[in-house]
Amino acid sequence: MTDTQAPQKTGTNPLAPAPEGARTAADVVTPQLVAHLTKGVTGSGRTAVHTPFTGEKLADVPESTPEDVAAAFERARAAQTVWERTPVRQRAAVLLRFHDLLLDRQAEVLDLVQLETGKARLHAHEEVQAVAVAARHYGRRAAAYLRPKRHAGAVPGLTKVTELRHPRGVVGQIAPWNYPLELSVGDALPAFVAGNAVVMKPDTETCLTAMWARDLLVEAGLPADAFQIVLGDGPVVGPEVVRHADYVSFTGSTRTGREVAQGAAARLIGVSLELGGKNPLLVLDDADLDKAAAGAVRACFSSAGQLCISVERLFVHESVADAFLERFLARTRALRLGAALAYGADMGSLAGERQLKAVEAHVEDAVAKGAKVLAGGVARPDIGPYFYEPTVLDGVGPTMAVCAEETFGPVVSVYRFANDDEAVERANATPYGLNASVWTRDARRGHALAARLRTGTVNLNEGYASAYGSVQSPMGGMKDSGLGRRHGSEGILKYTEAQTVAHQRLLPMGPALGMDDAGYAAFMTRSLKLMKAFRFR
Structure with a gap:
């Protein structure tokens, strides 16, 4: 088994960027960067982020209390009521701008992903690829996924039915440490374009990547308050996210997924879970x-x-x-x-x-x-x-x-x-x-x-x-590997509530034109048989 070691930094100007392959953690995670990124975090305490490469501390970041989580949801709700009124094509344009910014500035986040997870750079780039593809897809297809859909009504020609899709409100997202870009903002993109706000709890040890992605989305045009980040221990902050959310997206272990599902079920809110695998x-x-x-x-x-x-x-x-x-x-x-x-x-x-x-x-x-x-x-x-x-x-x-x-x-x-x-x-x-x-x-x-x-x-x-x-x-799991799916139509429609609007015209759904109850029942029986014979669906 061979190994590669990072060469020592060269040059004497401390403000000059280090050459490719020679950057250290201190070159990447500067106090200025941390101060900028943590402006988007609601937290009154302090906790630390470390790098697996050496075990050393990368940064101190805010730690959220239950009261901080409640405040984050309050801000997100206020922003969401405005965001959902933004036309879907304008919301989608934010994702397409984010796509371009991500690819243009990928070196920044590749460094963060590596430092926070310890993974090789090529594997970090898999996250960039996945998020860019999701941003492009939902940026191009969201309007089609969300547009009103016409359906056949109860009585052909007399019942006009339209299916509408409404955002759920504020999505609570609990993201894991292993893919801190793809499994944080990658899952949030369809929620945003569907008109929701998001309160995200990333793993603290990989939160710099999530905060960087949030900053890039805001630069792309997402209202800042529509994307809130809270940090802290999972057993403390996680249940608070579930307690305030209108829908929960969770990726992590099967054991914790069961707890999240139980919390969501107690509130009768929806949940999607991607869990373990063998x-x-x-x-x-x-x-x-x-x-x-x-x-x-x-x-x-x-x-x-x-x-x-x-x-x-x-x-x-x-x-x-x-x-x-x-x-x-x-x-x-x-x-x-x-x-x-x-x-x-x-x-x-x-x-x-x-x-x-x-x-x-x-x-x-x-x-x-x-x-x-x-x-x-x-x-x-x-x-x-x-x-x-x-x-x-x-x-x-x-x-x-x-x-x-x-x-x-x-x-x-x-x-x-x-x-x-x-x-x-x-x-x-x-x-x-x-x-x-x-x-x-x-x-x-x-x-x-x-x-x-x-x-x-x-x-x-x-x-x-x-x-x-x-x-x-x-994409998602069967059996103990989870509930729900990401990607495609299911990956965005899960962040919406379906509403059926049925417009009845000319005749009511009941006895009319002088028919008594028995006559109406006989009329409907003949009509139902005819609809089957003529292959109405």
Whole structure:
């Protein structure tokens, strides 16, 4: 396993930007930047943000109390009543301007994402790509998604029906630490263009990225008070967000998702949840093994495996298992670990001590119970305090925690199967159902197998990016992996309330023209039979 180290900063002018690849945390997270970004945060206390690359403090930021959360919602509600009256095409134009600003100024946020999460720069760029695609899509399609729709009425020709879409009001969003740009502002964009305000609680350790995105949206034309940020411990601030919101969007663990859902249910408000996964990748006997090995490395180790849709279970047909593993292990062992604010490293750090301990515990438990480490299996404190080598385990059994529990780190277990039926059965044998990957040269076989997998997305000959990046289509989980969907029509309509307006003309929905009750009932019976015969819907 190789590593890359950031070169030392050169030059003597402290105000001059450091050259590419030589920036330090102090170059990026300056007091001036922190003061500017935290103007948009409601908080009367103070808390700290750290970088996984070194464990050192990046900045002090505001910490919100329950009273601060209530004040943030009050400001957001006042702004929302004005924002929803803004024509949808003007709201969409904000997203399109944000799209351009994000791509033009991506270097700023790439540094922040790396410093706050520890991920490699290429994996940070995946977030920029995803947010830009979402901004473009909803910027172009929001008006069509939200426009009034005509429907057939109860009585053809006499009942005119229109479906309207109204914003829910103020959306409470609880965002995780692992994708601080995509899973914060990326999920907020459709809420904004639908006419809502948002009160967001990002994870404190990755809040600078969310605050930067908020600042860019305001620059693009979003009213500042329509986007509020609150910070603090999840058990303290999270329930307050749920208590005040008109709708809740949550991404995180299944355990916390259940608590969020219970809080929303008690208030009879809607909720969308993207939760955990134990995602399978299936290599069939006819797969292109070189492409499958390269794709599996991306699927397992992007963002150090700290991705809800990354692969943790690798099922390989027994006839090609040895040949596939030879390729897969060679690529895995060649991955470069590094902490530089530049492209070049293949994998970055885990997010912190808690993640490192969880990964170590799963690997140590598996080895103690008989599993074999084929690659990795060790921490790399020589690179940074929370680095861990990409790890491949063989011989994993059901008594091992890594077999069924989500690791959320760079660890994948290998299993062999004899036929497609066995592969499907074992892939589905989990409470989770978020994402899956199938590798085959036979498209028809791949599609047929994909339809049998109980996951919200399935990628053929790719790990996760092709389904996730196809933003016209819904993305989300089955079973314990969540409720609701992001992307496509579902990703924006969930932030709205449907209203049906029915205009009855000429005749009432009841006896008329001298008919008595029995005559009206007979008339309607004949009419219903005729409507079926003439294929009315």
